[in-house]
Amino acid sequence: QQQVKQSPQSLIVQKGGISIINCAYENTAFDYFPWYQQFPGKGPALLIAIRPDVSEKKEGRFTISFNKSAKQFSLHIMDSQPGDSATYFCAAKTNTGTASKLTFGTGTRLQVTL
């Protein structure tokens, strides 16, 4: 099954709070898990990515937590700012030739309020 399930669909967080977005996958052949950020009228931009051989990756205020046995991964945005308001997509990919396309979750619309 080439499917990635993402939740919640939308999220409102106060400035300074922690935003948490969750994703689950089924295909155990996935070996690369990026998160993309999309602003209105723009294309998705790579935010941070992780491989399944590590359980956590942190870049600035953004952290991916990865649970291989549960086939779940999540994005944590610490100290959320109004400028973080955007739609976030998780994705997954295999690295096997013709199957190397990205499969996206359905997206989470994040709004950070003052």
Next chain:
Amino acid sequence: NAGVMQNPRHLVRRRGQEARLRCSPMKGHSHVYWYRQLPEEGLKFMVYLQKENIIDESGMPKERFSAEFPKEGPSILRIQQVVRGDSAAYFCASSPPQGRGNSPLHFGNGTRLTVT
């Protein structure tokens, strides 16, 4: 260092007309992917191309849709005899040759197709 360039940004077509969407990948990138995004939905994979080759078209509708990435020039996504359900944002992404490991996909800003 130009990113992925898509044109036009907005395209309006009447039902039954043809839509041609263009994508120039980033310099040095030889792999192109097309995705479709419906309002309030995620990105759905359509087709993956390398120069002069279609690698994976499992997400392309069987009829009216075609894609190419010629040796010279941009990749083209063509939609013939458009219908209202084709209205969506179409995104192109490119990556360098995959080689070892995973190369990130870089997306353009999309073409927003409206069928009236």
